[in-house]
Amino acid sequence: MTEKPKPITKPAAKPDSARHAMKMAKKKTARDKIMATKIDEKGLIIVHTGKGKGKSSAAFGMIFRCIAHEMPCAVVQFIKGGMSTGERDLILSKFTDECPFYTMGEGFTWETQDRDRDTDMAQAAWAKAKELILDTNNKMVLLDEINIALRYDYLDINEVVAFLENEKPPMTHVVLTGRNAKPELIETADLVTEMELIKHPFRSGIKAQIGVEF
Numbered sequence: 001m002t003e004k005p006k007p008i009t010k011p012a013a014k015p016d017s018a019r020h021a022m023k024m025a026k027k028k029t030a031r032d033k034i035m036a037t038k039i040d041e042k043g044l045i046i047v048h049t050g051k052g053k054g055k056s057s058a059a060f061g062m063i064f065r066c067i068a069h070e071m072p073c074a075v076v077q078f079i080k081g082g083m084s085t086g087e088r089d090l091i092l093s094k095f096t097d098e099c100p101f102y103t104m105g106e107g108f109t110w111e112t113q114d115r116d117r118d119t120d121m122a123q124a125a126w127a128k129a130k131e132l133i134l135d136t137n138n139k140m141v142l143l144d145e146i147n148i149a150l151r152y153d154y155l156d157i158n159e160v161v162a163f164l165e166n167e168k169p170p171m172t173h174v175v176l177t178g179r180n181a182k183p184e185l186i187e188t189a190d191l192v193t194e195m196e197l198i199k200h201p202f203r204s205g206i207k208a209q210i211g212v213e214f
Contacts, residue, residue, distance in 0.1 A: 027068075043172040044190040045164050049147055049181035052195030059142050059175045060087040067098045071139040074132040078125045078178075079105040079145040081120075085214040102128050105145070115152075121153035135166055140173040148179025150185065157182045163190060 004195050046062075048055035052115075065086075066073040075091065091101045104125030126149075149155050168174060172174045176185065186192050208214060 012052045020169060022118065029130070041171070042190070043168065043174070045168070045188060046145075046173065046175045046187060047181050047189045047192045048175065048177040049179060049186075049192070050195035050197070051179060052197040052202070053200065054195050055177040056087075056144050058195075059144065059177050062140065062173075062175060063087075063091075063099060063142055066140050067095050072137050073099045073140040073142070074138050074145060075099060075101045075142045076125050076132065077101075077103045077105060077144045077148075078122055078149045083214070086211065097129055100132070104128060118149075119153070119154045122149040125149070126160070127153050130163060130167075133163075133172055133174060136169045136172065140175065142175045143177070145178040146176050147185070149178075149183045150182050151178070151180045157184050161177075161185060161188050 006039070046059075048059055056063055058148050060075075063073055077088075088101060091099050102125070110137070123148075125143075125199060127144050129141065129146075132138055146155070146160075150160065164174060165188055176189075202208070
């Protein structure tokens with residue numbers, strides 16, 4: 001029995017370079033027109049929330065970006081205790097002049113199991129946060145895990161929103177992280193990112209690992 005010859009597969013046609021160039025030129029013209037209208041600057045209220053990983057990591061990325069640009073900044077950690085993390089250790093060892101770092105919590109709520117003490121610590125952290133935000137020398141202030149303190153009503157969301165809207169210096173960026181950001185905070189924010197959880201190794205029995213989680 002004679003085997004039928006296999007059909008010859010033609011190579012994929014090369015993209016039309018001239019057509020591609022025209023398409024990209026048209027897109028650039030439209031993009032440049034949009035960008036020409038973006039002339040304002042302001043200090044942003046930035047919220048990182050959601051069940052997915054990376055809220056604090058992304059915020060610290062902006063802090064290190066400020067440090068690289070020689071923009072004074074500061075960090076206040078709510079809830080989290082003084083555990084060693086890569087970001088905290090690097091800032092405390094090398095960049096305390098550029099970025100004062102305040103760890104004002106004693107651990108997550110299931111660790112402390114003391115609501116009154118957690119509330120007192122959150123209130124102290126908020127007082128320090130306001131002091132740092134009002135200092136116009138600081139170009140960015142990160143309030144790490146403040147959303148947890150707001151979720152459990154250790155802080156008054158109305159007071160926090162009113163301060164950000166009415167007292168924050170116009171050119172100071174404030175970044176607020178943590179799950180379950182309250183609707184009032186999302187409403188007043190300029191930039192909100194929700195980290196979505198799709199897969200996480202913890203569910204497969206893998207513990208938090210250095211260099212990834214801390």
